[in-house]
Amino acid sequence: MALGGVDLDAHAGEVVAVLGPNGSGKSSLLRLLATASPLQAGSLELLGEPAGPRAALRRRIGFAGDAPVHPGALTARECVALLGRASGLAAADAAARGAAMLERVGLAADAEAPVASVSLGMRRRLMIAETLVHRPGLILLDEPTLGLDPDGLDALARLLAAAVAAGAAAVVASNDVGFAARVATRVTFLRRSLVVGEGTPSALLAQVGAEAVVAVELAAPARRPLRPPPGVRLVEQGEARLTARVPAGAGVLPALLRAVEEAGASVRGVAVREPDLSDVFRALTGETLA
Amino acid sequence: MSAAWALAWRIALRRRRLLVLNVLVPLVLVGPVALADAPTQHAAAVYAVLFVTFATFGAAIPWVRDGESGWLERLALRGLPPAALVLGRTAAAAALDFLQLAPAAVLIAGVSRAGPAQVAALAGALAVALALANLLGCWVAALARSVAEAALFGAVSALLLLHGAGTFRTPVPGSLGAAVEGWIPFRLLHESLLAVAGGGPPPGPVLWGTGVAVTLLAAGITVLGAPWMVARLTRPEG
Numbered sequence: 001m002a003l004g005g006v007d008l009d010a011h012a013g014e015v016v017a018v019l020g021p022n023g024s025g026k027s028s029l030l031r032l033l034a035t036a037s038p039l040q041a042g043s044l045e046l047l048g049e050p051a052g053p054r055a056a057l058r059r060r061i062g063f064a065g066d067a068p069v070h071p072g073a074l075t076a077r078e079c080v081a082l083l084g085r086a087s088g089l090a091a092a093d094a095a096a097r098g099a100a101m102l103e104r105v106g107l108a109a110d111a112e113a114p115v116a117s118v119s120l121g122m123r124r125r126l127m128i129a130e131t132l133v134h135r136p137g138l139i140l141l142d143e144p145t146l147g148l149d150p151d152g153l154d155a156l157a158r159l160l161a162a163a164v165a166a167g168a169a170a171v172v173a174s175n176d177v178g179f180a181a182r183v184a185t186r187v188t189f190l191r192r193s194l195v196v197g198e199g200t201p202s203a204l205l206a207q208v209g210a211e212a213v214v215a216v217e218l219a220a221p222a223r224r225p226l227r228p229p230p231g232v233r234l235v236e237q238g239e240a241r242l243t244a245r246v247p248a249g250a251g252v253l254p255a256l257l258r259a260v261e262e263a264g265a266s267v268r269g270v271a272v273r274e275p276d277l278s279d280v281f282r283a284l285t286g287e288t289l290a
Numbered sequence: 291m292s293a294a295w296a297l298a299w300r301i302a303l304r305r306r307r308l309l310v311l312n313v314l315v316p317l318v319l320v321g322p323v324a325l326a327d328a329p330t331q332h333a334a335a336v337y338a339v340l341f342v343t344f345a346t347f348g349a350a351i352p353w354v355r356d357g358e359s360g361w362l363e364r365l366a367l368r369g370l371p372p373a374a375l376v377l378g379r380t381a382a383a384a385a386l387d388f389l390q391l392a393p394a395a396v397l398i399a400g401v402s403r404a405g406p407a408q409v410a411a412l413a414g415a416l417a418v419a420l421a422l423a424n425l426l427g428c429w430v431a432a433l434a435r436s437v438a439e440a441a442l443f444g445a446v447s448a449l450l451l452l453h454g455a456g457t458f459r460t461p462v463p464g465s466l467g468a469a470v471e472g473w474i475p476f477r478l479l480h481e482s483l484l485a486v487a488g489g490g491p492p493p494g495p496v497l498w499g500t501g502v503a504v505t506l507l508a509a510g511i512t513v514l515g516a517p518w519m520v521a522r523l524t525r526p527e528g
Contacts, residue, residue, distance in 0.1 A: 036363060036367055069359055091296070
């Protein structure tokens with residue numbers, strides 16, 4: 001995928017979350033930053049030097065692609081130590097740092113198991129350990145939360161926080177808005193290879209206001225036009241689901257559900273939540289993130 | 291010891307079933323020929339084909355497989371220089387091949403009651419041939435687009451070089467073929483196998499010199515071509 005109109009800065013101490021739907025160019029952007037793909041136009045500087053497929057530069061980058069790829073016969077301990085060596089660590093240093101990193105991602109108990117025998121979530125944790133073992137100055141994570149359980153998410157958030165506190169910069173491409181809001185100091189929205197919005201999570205959330213988001217799951221679709229009660233904004237209306245924004249604490253939920261039933265639809269379930277970064281993306285583009 | 295060398299050894303030692311098969315299969319293939327009292331020329335040709343294709347396939351197919359899986363790209367993006375990646379892995383693979391083929395070579399020498407000079411020559415020639423075959427396998431993989439293509443290209447290139455080295459014909463002194471034969475290091479292996487199987491003298495210093503020099507030249511060319519090879523192998527669709 002060709003990227004165009006992307007202007008991205010990530011400074012030491014920052015975690016930049018890149019959010020966008022499938023095909024928006026997140027992975028292409030990360031591969032460019034990892035020097036896996038050549039730059040066709042524009043300019044790219046990484047860690048103070050021009051980007052390029054140079055070994056010395058690559059040793060300062062930690063890149064985790066979206067799929068955890070390992071030789072299945074190796075153990076987690078061997079993988080993290082050998083990849084640490086590939087990044088220029090001495091054998092003893094790689095082994096010691098690798099063991100410590102496995103402990104931090106919660107893999108110490110499975111360190112001697114062949115990688116082929118552990119779950120996807122465990123392999124994702126291993127990939128995170130491998131990515132950070134050589135203490136890179138630039139951390140690039142593509143969909144790092146896929147397959148991670150809550151403990152794994154906590155470990156990843158802690159490790160990212162520690163790495164940026166030590167002076168690294170991180171770019172995280174994800175569809176996980178909860179994780180992005182948790183770890184990111186800045187968020188960049190991508191849509192069709194273009195940046196469509198950016199800012200700190202709090203500034204972006206302020207753009208969509210404090211209205212609660214109500215998602216109504218429909219057992220049967222509306223047969224007549226839905227007339228929302230005063231103060232309620234319909235954001236999305238489909239056959240199986242509708243989404244509305246309602247003033248927080250205004251008590252309009254019963255009126256909304258009545259309006260839904262008056263339109264001939266039947267309600268299967270209702271969920272009310274605070275607005276998140278997916279609502280910001282929807283407000284910016286009119287499209288959903290996932 | 292480089293990271294690529296260490297990685298190749300560690301993976302090979304963890305794949306114990308494959309390791310055992312790689313020792314047993316050559317023994318099973320070599321055994322009947324060695325024990326059947328086959329004509330020396332025929333037996334030496336069979337052994338040479340087995341040893342060279344074993345190493346060429348054994349190198350080419352894992353290179354393609356690791357390129358397709360994304361593992362090779364992961365290694366390259368870690369900052370392992372392409373030349374170190376290619377040479378480290380090739381050296382490790384050649385050493386592993388040597389150890390896996392050693393029992394078959396010992397069987398050939400034992401059945402033929404070869405002398406120490408012939409056995410030493412075979413060991414050296416096998417090491418040179420396996421190094422070259424592994425380099426060839428890496429180039430074959432870089433040119434292939436799939437495991438099947440790697441197997442096809444590996445077979446064709448290895449057999450062509452074996453043919454060029456005079457493995458399948460009676461040398462005609464003074465001919466163009468005879469002049470070419472000496473420059474292809476597989477000739478050294480074939481001559482050593484003829485010496486072991488037939489009880490003749492081991493190859494002379496000229497054949498050794500050219501065999502080693504051409505293999506080192508191939509390694510040098512591979513170092514120069516390593517960035518291109520790794521780029522090709524990490525983008526198999528490109």
